[in-house]
Every structure is written in structure tokens, then in C-alpha cells.
Amino acid sequence: MSAGLLLQYAVVALAAAASVLVVLHKRFPGTTRRLRVALALPLLRAGRPGWMRALGRWLAPAPTTTGKDCGGCDSCG
Incomplete structure (x- = not known):
């Protein structure tokens, strides 16, 4: 090939x-x-190297203040 x-x-x-x-x-x-x-939490554990923690912070979704039934699309506000 x-x-x-x-x-x-x-x-x-x-x-x-x-x-x-x-x-x-x-x-x-x-x-x-x-x-x-689920992907970010293992990377953010204490004792991980700095680059892993930075990758975990990048992967983690932004916190929301919506109800539990919201899908998190952020189209309502």
C-alpha cells in the first residue's frame, strides 16, 4: 500500500x-x-502530571446551573 x-x-x-x-x-x-x-475525571485526579490535568480541564464540560432534566445544549439562555 x-x-x-x-x-x-x-x-x-x-x-x-x-x-x-x-x-x-x-x-x-x-x-x-x-x-x-467520564473521560475528564480520571485525568484530574491528584498526583497526575500537569499535562494530564490540563487535558482533563480542557475535556471537562463547562459547569451548568440548569435542572436535572436539561440536556445541556445551552439554547435556553
Whole structure:
């Protein structure tokens, strides 16, 4: 397999993954929020290196002040 074809497959795979993430975020904001929390919490534990904690802060969703039934899309305010 040539390098050009491999690069083409990689670009298509990245575009497909980005598309899935956008659709997930638009259609299921609550699920996306829970997934981001689940990914961020292990990175934010005490004793982790600074770069891991910074990545966890970047991944963590912004805190919300809405009710428990809200999906977190932030379109109401």
C-alpha cells in the first residue's frame, strides 16, 4: 500500500470521526456531557502530571446551573 493511499485513508477516517462527534453533540448533548465527564475525571485526579490535568480541564464540560432534566445544549439562555 502506497503512502499516498494510506494518507488518504487517514484523512477520510478523521473526517468521519469528526462527523460522528458533531452529530453526537448535536443530537445527544446530555450523553456527550456525561462522556466528557467520564473521560475528564480520571485525568484530574491528584498526583497526575500537569499535562494530564490540563487535558482533563480542557475535556471537562463547562459547569451548568440548569435542572436535572436539561440536556445541556445551552439554547435556553
